[in-house]
Amino acid sequence: MPEDTTPAANHPQGETLAALKAVLDAPWDAPLHIVSSSAQLAEGMTQKLPLWEDRGWIEVDGATYTRALVNQLRQRCAITTFRTPRSGGEKDTMLAARDHAVASYVQSPPQHVPPRVTKSFDLSGAKMSTLTQALAYRGIRASATATERRTTNKHLSEIRACLAPRKGPVQDGEIWSEIRHADIRRVITDFLWKSIHGAYRIGSYWKNIPGYEERAKCRLCGVTESMAHILTECAALERWLIWGYVERAWTRTGRAWSMPSWPSILAAGQATPARTNGKPPRDNAVRLWRILLTEAAYLIWCMRCERVIRHEDEAAWQHDERSVAGRWYLSTNRRLRLDIESTHSRFGRLALKRQIVLDTWHQLVWDVQALPDDWTSVRWVLVGIDPTIVNNAGPGS
Structure with missing residues (x-):
């Protein structure tokens, strides 16, 4: 036996x-x-x-x-x-x-x-x-064999190094899981996933294609283009202004502002804002940071594609300040409206709690003192982001 x-x-x-x-x-x-x-x-x-x-x-x-x-x-x-x-x-x-x-x-x-x-x-x-x-x-x-991607490994290593001081060692599985965070819209999740993998046809992708080598360089800065350059370094007006709007919106919460790094944008699901006076941010502050960060990064990418692809034959063309302000204001208002709609009882157990929405957006809503305590039930045309945020905004303004 x-x-x-x-x-x-x-x-x-x-x-x-x-x-x-x-x-x-x-x-x-x-x-x-x-x-x-x-x-x-x-x-x-x-x-x-x-x-x-x-x-x-x-x-x-x-x-x-x-x-x-x-x-x-x-x-x-x-x-x-x-x-x-x-x-x-x-x-x-x-x-x-x-x-x-x-x-x-x-x-x-x-x-x-x-x-x-x-x-x-x-x-x-x-x-x-x-x-x-x-x-x-x-x-x-399960039967597919995963291939090693140097770009993916490089970006994952940068994300782990970015998160380590605040969260300690982070596994790759946690990074992939958190880019699907409920606070991040599906289209932005796809954008982050492709960015980590280096799947977009930008920069060095064009260097090995005869006749298209010039596309590898940023038309404004003259350096090899990359997603990190587009989102955090480029001299494009839309990048400069959009981060300025995000800074103005964020400082209304009374918390310190620091310009997001490329790895912190990729790790938006786990990234948290810097401490203020040594105190960790509250949950509603983390949620607002996550939303502002991802929405801004995706908008910068979309406006860059419009500038480079739609206006390919106009080398000096750029978005004007008024259009950038309008696009950011519209996208942020839409995100606010999505939160409000998500509190509807028709979603049952999946419905977002009204208090979460109120705590997240309270400091950004226009003329909030004139609204009822629960403004999520007010007709949406009366509830929106304060338009003064986009007036002459820029980093450090």
Whole structure:
């Protein structure tokens, strides 16, 4: 009666690995009775196995070794059983075996158990009658091999370095998750995702295309263009003015302003504004910062594309101050209106709490003293961003 002989025997994958080792070591024509500390292994080999195979083993934890165990069991010509211990003596034997495994693990390196599979006994693929589009998509994603992208790794490294002083070590998965933050509009999430990957055709992309090398340079600054240059360095009027509007809006909260860096824009989902008098920002301040930051970055990118692509034949063309002010004012008002609409009861549990909206936008709403305490229920034409924010605004003005 083989017992589990790995330190992780109480873990489902440890039990699977121990069972596979027992099956590989036992003669194919000898009865084999596997006693496990839990019923999970037995349930997997009996009740769950048909479902796993119908799904093509998609999203099954430890599928490699579980699949190998099933493959080896099907090759046996003698009975194999799975059960939990039935007596105190069996439990004591299992505890002693586990203690022995732990001691052996410390004294000598563990042995590798190969997930050996015989093709003639391997049931591959998923059952069409049970396969859904979502499941097939997840299966394709799981089987795809991720390629290393130097630009992506460089940007992720910059983001981690930016967040480390305030948040400590940050995993890449957290960065990808936070750009999908609920406070960030979907179109801006796509913009941030592509920016981290360097997917936009700007700058060095054009250097290797004969006849288009001049597109690699910024027409205003004469340097190689990049998303970091477009958003934080370019001399374009729209970049200078939009960050000025954001500064004016932000300082109305009474908090200190610092010009966002390129990594902090990419990490907008996790980035937080600088401390004021050593005090961390409140949740509503963080939310406003996240919204202003992402909306401004995306607007700068959109207006840059209009200037460079739509007016490609006009080298000296730029947006005028009035149009930039109007575009920022309109986009910020639309974002405010989106928040207000999100509080509607028709969204049920997904509805945004009214107090969150009130706390986020209170300092920016025009003539808020003349509005009722809950201005989210007022007709939207009466609620908007204070237009004085865009009057002669610029960084440091």
